[in-house]
Amino acid sequence: MKISTEFSKYAAHYGKYNVIQEQVADKLLEFVKQKPKKILDLGCGSGALFKKIEWKVKHFVGVDFAPGMLELHPKAEHVECIYGNFNDAMLFEHLRTYVFDYVLSASALQWADDLDNVFRNISTLHTPVALAIFTAGTFQTLNDTAGLEPLLRSRKEIKQLQKKYFPDAAFEVVQYRLAFESVREMFRYIKKSGVSGSRKLLSYKETKKLMAEYPLDYLEFEVAFIAH
Secondary structure (H helix, E strand, C coil): CCHHHHHHHCHHHHHHHCHHHHHHHHHHHHCCCCCCCEEEEECCCCCHHHHHCCCCCCEEEEEECCHHHHHHCCCCCCEEEEECCCCCHHHHHHHCCCCCCEEEEECCHHHCCCHHHHHHHHHCCCCCEEEEEECCCCCHHHHHHHCCCCCCCCHHHHHHHHHHHCCCCEEEEEEEEEECCCHHHHHHHHHHHCCCCCCCCCCHHHHHHHHHHCCCCEEEEEEEEEEC
16 A cells, blocks of 8 residues: 555544644744745645644645645645655656745655655755654654564654755754553554554564553654754
8 A cells, every 4th residue: 555545545534643743743833933925835734734824825835645635735825735746856847836935844754765865856946944754763662562673764864864955954853752541542543643654564463462562651753853
């Protein structure tokens, strides 16, 4: 299953399960001091960032590769929703025909096939950025308990790419915890929120074993913020 398909499948329920993503969006907008009028949101989803912008925006362009999410994104004359994949160089050829004051992305770029290439393409827009990317520190105890390699990139790798393409930007890592009443609720969250990236490496028996052995009552999240 493609990640875009999974996000579309759970789009209608996403609002109930994106607690951490909402906190990440709030934190990301704290970096944006200039109140930009022309904004690009890469991986806009159902509009979490757009809904939190409190200043007047002249043109807001949201890009996402999950049609189900785009259907939920707020619509207005100054809002343009584009079905597109930030892994696709052709998308950036199109985006370079626009003029943006700011590029935003919250809780999306961790799914880049080649983050180096995506950062390079973003840099060609010659626009200030505010980016929030989940790191390999997300689900660390769960991965350790299950004997799985992290699905996401390390903070070190992301920082190296930040220095390469956005050397003037600030780099900050924030850790979050989300507590659950039961391990079963925890695994339901992982499935419904889409944060698993459609990865299903464990059998039913292995999953049951992991649920029995997981030592915490919370999940860990780690997010790298890049902004200037």
